[in-house]
Amino acid sequence: MAITFYYGSGSPFAWKVWLVLEHKGLTYDFKRLQFDKTELKSDAFLAINPRGKVPALVDGDLALYESAAIVEYLEERYPEPTILGTDLETRARTRRIAVEAEAYLQPLQRELFTHTLFKSASDARDLEAIARCHNALLAELAHFERALGEGRYFGGLTPSLADFAVFPVLRGVRRVDDREPANGLGDAMPAWVRAYLARMESLAMVQKTWPPHWR
Ligand SMILES: N[C@@H](CCC(=O)N[C@@H](CS)C(=O)NCC(=O)O)C(=O)O
Secondary structure (H helix, E strand, O other): OOEEEEEOOOOHHHHHHHHHHHHOOOOEEEEEOOOOOOHHHOHHHHOOOOOOOOOEEEEOOEEEEOHHHHHHHHHHHOOOOOOOOOOHHHHHHHHHHHHHHHHHHHHHHHHHHHHOOOOOOOOOOOHHHHHHHHHHHHHHHHHHHHHHOOOOEOOEOOOOHHHHHHHHHHHHHHHHHHHOHHHOOHHHOOHHHHHHHHHHHOOHHHHHOOOHHHO
């Protein structure tokens, strides 16, 4: 069966799926869809994902969307190497962190983007809203610091789904520092986040899957 992966550059959900495909060493056709064109809402793509969003994946007769469902499918269909860990407790914890990334961290990253990178350069910045985002992010990051503990990765010694879910979101937060230094977390960015991002960025799979429009 041939896998086709529908991707959008900069989407943390799509980056997560891409990392899982790479971690598992799967072969796939890579289709990058452009957000600013009509490709996501074309009849051909809506037949795959009626919501017109990336990521989506076609594997043989199965067309699937929603990144959480896609990565669970890939884990069941292609179990080795695992993205969840081997024992029940580790698998549950890995899933929990991945859900937390999507439920709590990503909405804050998106809100920060809404007030910064999603605006045009000439639009005024709402500095109070940005400060609120920063405070909420820092409070949320404390949960992730606890989850990481002394570990190299959220899953322990090797990267897992928890990392594939958390890293793209954290790197998005960091991108605001890169693009709009005045509106990023700057010196408030916790040291553990900097170290964790550097660790993840040194992985070949992360380099390979770096969002093309960020290069
Ligand atoms: N819950 C979905 C979220 C997917 C999503 O929101 N994708 C965004 C990019 S981050 C998208 O394709 N937006 C295009 C649009 O809504 O038109 C998932 O996990 O796959």
